[in-house]
Amino acid sequence: MNTLTIKIPPMLEQELQQLSEQAHLSKSELVRRALTAFIAQRKSVVPLVSALDQAGDLVGCFGGGPTDLSTNPEHLKAFGSV
Numbered sequence: 001m002n003t004l005t006i007k008i009p010p011m012l013e014q015e016l017q018q019l020s021e022q023a024h025l026s027k028s029e030l031v032r033r034a035l036t037a038f039i040a041q042r043k044s045v046v047p048l049v050s051a052l053d054q055a056g057d058l059v060g061c062f063g064g065g066p067t068d069l070s071t072n073p074e075h076l077k078a079f080g081s082v
Helices: 010-023 027-044
Strands: none
């Protein structure tokens, strides 16, 4: 088994020590279990998919229209008015 050294704040050390005593497990075993659970949880999370990934086939499919639509304030004059 490999060794990993980490630095933790005193409060976390106290909590780890208390839990270790209550569970009758070593601090190393508790940390191993916590890391295993964390990694398993991360693997089961569905990754976020960007809007570009979801609609990638639509990007650039529109032909025509003004080339400065997003930058020219003239195109936004009536936007938001009732």
